Amino acid sequence: MTFEELELDDALCQAVAEMGFETPTSIQQLVVPHAMDGRDILASAPTGTGKTAAYLLPACQFLLDFPRRQPGATRILILAPTRELAIQVYEQAVAITKHTELVCGVITGGINYGTDKETLSKNLDILVATPGRLFEHIEKETADCRDIECLILDEADRMLDMGFSNIVNQIASEARWRKQNMLFSATLEGAGVKYFSKEILQNPEIIEASPSRKEKNKIHQWYHLADDLAHKQALLVHILKEQVTTAVVFVKTRERLQMLKDFLASQGLQVCWLQGEMPQDKRNAALARFKSGEVPILLATDVAARGIDVPNVSHVINFDMPRKADVYVHRIGRTGRAGAKGTAIALVEAHDFEMVAKASRYMGEPLKARVIDTLRPKNKTPKIGPKKKK
Template identity: 80%
Template sequence: MTFEELELDDTLCRAVAEMGYDAPTSIQSLVIPPAMDGQDILASAPTGTGKTAAFLLPACQYLLDFPRTEPGATRVLILTPTRELALQVYEQACAITRFTDLVCGVITGGINYGTDRDTLSENLDILVATPGRLFEHIEKESADCRNIECLILDEADRMLDMGFSGIVGQIAAEARWRKQNMLFSATLEGPGVKYFARDILNEPVELEANPSRKEKAKTHQWYHLADDYAHKVALLKHILLNDIANAVVFVKTRERLQALKDTLMSEQINVAWLQGEMPQDKRNAALARFKAGEVPILLATDVAARGIDVPNVSHVINFDMPRKADIYVHRIGRTGRAGAKGTAISLIEAHDFEMVGKVSRYLGEPLKARYINGLRPKHKAPKVAAKKKSKVVKAVKVKKKKKKNGKKTG
């Protein structure tokens, strides 16, 4: 299938061709036809499979088919959980609409309110926003949602994790005259997303992409055992100095990130970094330096685990393991994107070893250990105790056993 066969406008087809897309991905092929028919969409797809274009293209097609007849406020609103993701969706919206007269804007936290007001004063066709900052403008009456015809929620599961469900519900209520809704999530499992969908969507088409082999991430994964923090740092330095084009290194706290940054830079290893409560201009500058290849290593807390779309990241390194297996999946999704090969390496101290088993079970495949000559651990992997069965389960088993024995003797 081609983009032309999806009956997209020539200007959109020309734009995606210049962006390097030669054919729709599986999620795009699934979403675009029903979305262009005006149906509500509830969809999930693995990271790096073209999800953003899957909702931008039908939204842009709608705006071209039904052009604005008079000046007014935003017509398509896209909500994203993080500033970085908002900026990336905005950049892609600008690229897709470059041969049209459609006007795109973005507002996020950390930006001057005056800049926001200038953006909101334009006749915006598409607005990309983070929920918190947009709601501030709604409360100040500097943002008008009454003209919104299409509401799109990107990474809805992440919005729930970050506690945005109430604000998103209020924004949706402000945009009550909308004609279409689309909700995208990494997974459709769990009651949270279903609850979100029930409140915001109207008889949605439920779509789950099964990416082709070409689209699937080819990420090689393994771990190195570390005796302690110093051993872990030594492992990291060895990995970073040997055959790595670029890498995103995940650290669990801002304090540990700062300590690691200082250690690496003292060893003449140049790094950029992203963390929570960082001024937006500094975030943007750090990401721009990494994207441009000026700095090969990006240190990040989990604020960067989703939404960072940097082509050709060769490695993701978990200096610290995350607290949940699904966060691990989102982290390693920064490499091996759109069918490219990637590598994910985890550095495991004894207190993190239980997470290796959790991640393996979540992925449905083993996570194996590797060793570096000269940096082998002195201690063996700790034994993870089997979980004790609950008293309720034990009681049921005893009861069943008694019944079985009773039948034999009777």
């Protein structure tokens, strides 16, 4: 199938061709026709499968089919949980609307309110926003939601995890005259997403995209058993120096991030890092250095890294295993994007070993052990027995 066969305007087809997209991905083929029919959408798709364009293309087509008759406020509102994701969605919206007269804007926390004011004063067709900052503007009456015709929630599961459900519901009630809603989430399981969809969607088309083999994240995964912290650090340095082109290294806390940053610097490795509550300008600068290839290693906590889309990350390394299996899947989704190959390596001490089994069960595929000859573990692989009843 081609983008033209999805009955998209020539201006949009030209833009996606220039962006390097040759044919629509599974999620785009499934979502675009229903969305263009005006249906509400409840969709799940793994990251890296073209989900952003799946909702931007029909939204832009609607704006072209029904042009604005008079000046006014935002017509399409896209809510994203993190600043980075909001900026990425905005950049993709600008690229897709390149050959049209459509106007896009973005507002996120951590940016000067004066910049927001300037953005909101335009006749915006598409506004991408983080929920917290947009709600501040609604309360101050500096943002007007009455002209919103379509509300799109990206990474709805993440918004719930971050405690945004009340704010999102309040924003939705401010935009009560809208005609269409689309909700995208990594998974449709969880009670939270069901609650959101019941509150916000009306008789939605439910779409669960299994990516084709070509799109599937080709991620090779394995783990190294580590005896203790010093052994784990030695494994990490060896992998970063011998195997890696670019890597995102995940740690569980800000304290661990600081410790690891200093340690890697002492080993002559250049790193940049992202952590929660970091000033936006510093986050942007760190990401820019990593994306440009100036610095090959990015250290991150989960809070900081969700939704980051950096092409061509060769490795994801779990220096600390996460507490939940779905977080493991989100983490490794930073590599092997859009059909490229990627590698995910976990460095696992005995106390973390149970998480290997959980992640393996969650994904339905085995996680196998590997060893580096010069850094073989002294301890044996722990056995995981059945859980003891209390």
